[in-house]
Amino acid sequence: MIHFDNIGMRYGMGSEVLKDISFNLKPGSLHFLTGPSGAGKTSLLKLMYLAQRPSRGKITMFNEDVTAAKRENLPKLRRRIGVVFQDFRLLDHLTAVENVALPLRISGGKGAEIEEHVEELLTWVGLKGRMKSRPPTLSGGEKQRVAIARAVIKRPDILLADEPTGNVDPAIAKRIMHLFVELNKLGTTTVIATHDMSLVEEIGSDRLHLQEGRLHMIRAGENVSNLPNLNEEKFDSLEFDSGKLDQNEFGPKPIAGDDML
């Protein structure tokens, strides 16, 4: 589903923020993306939601080389990807319903159908009474839930979330994670960037761990501090270069009730 082959990325003339990134995410897999602040998590997600092109290497998504894809072909690929942005990126002048309905409208959905669907989802994320509210009047947690609803409304093939539970209380966080897991069970390839290690442990999926722009795979249950030489930046045995793709291929992590995969 998502295949990175020796990817490097830099902004302008700066140094590389992502270095020699290679991995393969199978359809229907669920992974956490972890790493300290500034490690390149958001940049990696940007490449995945096609907001940036890499400086080098090749990215294949939906069996298409997206690094070479023409600009006019990107929208139809982006419509298959749901993104929860860390800063929500809602349109302040639209209501919650209108924000969540945007992906459906962009895809050519019909008015009444869209509204019914959107209201149902907003009710599900606990925003029944805030449907006509505009983002500036919503709390951080409410905005986040609107952003999540917008990302999942079209049941995307790929769901990318950048700190999706950062602004919500534990009960809502659990509920949101449950939604992600359910979507994953239905076949959505999911990548969740988070600092919340308790959440990672609770779900128990493999991790893509970024440190200083380099990627390491950490299997469920493993601990970063247990990894050999990690703090000494000797990650050769763990890096996923193009020649080691087979051994570093991430399959869908079996999760409870994962019989649909």
Place this chain on the structure above:
Amino acid sequence: MTKAIHFLPDEKNHEATRLLPYVMAVMVYLSALALMGSMMLHKGFGDWTQSLSNRLTVQVTTADQETRETQVRQVMQLLRNTPGIEHVRKLNEVEIEQLLEPWLGAGNVTSDLPVPDILDVTVSRALKINLDALNAQISKISGNIHLDDHQQWLGRFLRLMDMVEYTALGILLLVVMATICMVIFGTKAGMAENRETIAIMHHLGAQDSMVARAYQNRFMVYGLKGGVIGLLLAFVTLISLIYLSRDLASGLVKVPELPMFEVGILLVVPIIAAAISMLTARITVMRDLRRMV
């Protein structure tokens, strides 16, 4: 065709382009005045010069009335026998008084004022007359008979009118170019103001044409709104000018009229303004978006 999606902030919250309809109104006002001026000049003076182009005037200025009358008869005979001349008519006293009225005022043409006899000659448009030969024959009757074909001053006048017309069209062209530049500037400012919104729309899978449609629709409305306001103001100005010129004209110059066909053309101006605005906005947006990822 891409479906229009409402995603831009309301017009009143759009700082960069809020005043654009009013600037468009000024542009359309100037365009309408330039266009109308050009069309009225073209039509008014076109009709006038057309009516003069096949006319000759003969003046008999001999002081002695008896001799003058004999010379008038002789010259009329000569003109009627000249091939290519369709009609010769001597202007009566009332007509001559009417001609002098603008200069001397009504009732000021007295019987002791030396006034020449004037012949109005209509020439065939199909046949070309040798005016030099005709002039030579007339001179044989008397040196006090003058043939005026109006061409010398009419030619200069027409060149001046052409220049005025071209200037008006030049102004129109400049106004259109200024309008295009203004719309480009407004569109770019609007896009800069909503850069984040456009980026979000792209992330959600919107095509460039969807984004462009939102802008082109908005700028079409600006163009139409400004066009209607500008045209109304132009009509008020034109009607006021015509009203004032009627008071002042008093026969010296032809009173301008608001020709219906030309007014019909002016009614299309707001639509043209809307179309220019819409197309410019679309092209600008599409070109700018192409530079994005």
